[in-house]
Amino acid sequence: MNIDLDDLALERLMKERVWTFGKAGTDEVFAPKMSFESGGWLQGYAHPNEHSWRVKGGCVEFLSQNNAVTTRFDTLKSVDGRFEMEGQGRLPGDNPVHRLSECGQRKKNENRTALIVPIHDAYFTYGINFLFQSIGADYDVVFVFSTDADRLQFREMHQASPFLSYSSIVLSDYFSGSALSVVADRRTWPTVKKFLALSLTHQFYDYLLCVDAETFVLNPTGWTKASEEIVSAARWYGGGLTAAHTNERQIMYSSSLILAPAEERENIRTVSGNWSIYTWWWDLPVYSAKSVPGFLEWIGWDASLQFVERLVHSVFDHITYQFYMALHGGFSFTLVGGVTHSLEFCNANIVSRVHQQINPMKWTNALAYTQDPVFFKQNDYLALYHIDRKTFPQFNPD
Structure with a gap:
């Protein structure tokens, strides 16, 4: 019986096992032990026709050095408790059926938290730095690329290594060209990427956080504990x-109303204080994974032209989620006295004062950190955001 898995589940399956690669129906073996690494790298076998791998449309594919598909494994089944897949070669001439057979287990992923990172080519260097900073982390990294060409370009910027671990989601694998044109026109790339990743990843984790590539990781561990505390x-x-x-x-108005059901609008206006509170760039942008299916249903999510046509640039994903949880998840909003706007552009004095008054924030802006790095290190801050910014407006002069 053929087994169907979505792309992210299939990528995880491939990376958690060791495989034998050979010709189906024969004893011919090309690679007795092959492993599949992040970014599409292969370990244990080298050949121009099997230069890299990817998952696309629910199937594993081998790619040549020119990124042409040379084998697409379109049959996945379990044989005596082990996975096995077969696919026809796609090179000119005689093309045998190739087989991948599970021959061992690698260490399975046990992280309960994932950081979702929407990324584009201008920020690939930030993404590579983020990846290296995440070695040994208590979270997984999920990059969301616009196209497969972007994914391949990013892959060429790092070496094959089991320590550089991440999953890849490609937006163009899920949306039509007309839908992507709307996304480009409305500049909603990050939001659409985050919603797509949430829909695919929530089944594997307890907590999800959507962060920018231009984030600097101070501590790669402690993220699950911090997420638990926020949700609790x-x-x-x-x-x-x-x-x-x-x-x-x-931003608050659009994020709270545009995707919400019409019958919720009056309740949203009430809990928002008539949109007089600004909740962007405060605590870590945590999603409780078990709440994600209900949230996505609430906003009417699907990977369609109709959905992206509802979006505008001023819809911020986590603010929308905050209102959903305030109405349906038992959360409440707390206005922090003495702070206008948010901590996004506050200096170290204000951030430290807020830290001492309320539940400590676990990340801060780059300006505040440069003013007092000792404070943030002593208080186990996890990350900095806005490391790409050169100027910071001052809403709260101190």
Whole structure:
């Protein structure tokens, strides 16, 4: 009986096992022990026709040095408790049926947390740095690329290594060209990538965090504990907005209403204080994985043209989730006194004061860190954001 897996589940299956590669129906073996590494690298076998691998449309594919598909394994089954897959070669001339047979287990992933990182080519260097900073982490890394060409370009920027571990999601594998044109026109790439990744990853983890590639990891461990504490506290923090904060009010308004069911709008206005609180860039942007299916149903998610046509640039994914959890997950909003806007551009004095007054934030902006790195190291901060920024507006001069 053929087994069907989605792309992310199949990628995990391949990387958690050792495989024998040979010709189906014969005893001919090309590689007795082959392992599949992150980024599409292969270990234990080298040949121009099997230069790399990927998962596409629910099947494993081998690619040549020119990135042409040379074998697509379109049959996956279990034989005597071990996985086996077969596929026809696609080279010109006589093409045998190839087989991959499970021959051993590698260490399985036991992390309960994943960091989802939407990424594009201009920020690939940040992504590589992020990957190296995540060695030995208590979270997995999931990069979301726009196209397979982007994924291949990123792969060429790092070596094959079991220590550089990440999963890949490619947006163009799930959306039509017309849908992607809408995403490009409306500049909603990050939000669509995050929603797609949430829909694919929630089944494997307890906690998910959507972060930017331009994040610097201070501590690769402690993320699961921090996520647990945020979900357990069931509280979203925010700073106050004045009449002058028109852009931020628009972000809160759009993020809370555009994807929400119409019948929820009055409740949303009430819990938002008429959109007078700003909850972006406060605590870690955690999603409780078990709540994700309900959240995605609430916003009417699907990988379609119709969904992306509902989005605008001012819809921020985690703010939308915050309102869902406030209405359906037992969370509440807490206005932090003395702080206008958010901690996004606050200096170290303000961040440290907030740290001492309320549940400590576990990440901070790059400006605050450079002003007092000792404080953030002593208090076990996990990461810095905005390491790409050269200027920081001051909403809270101290």
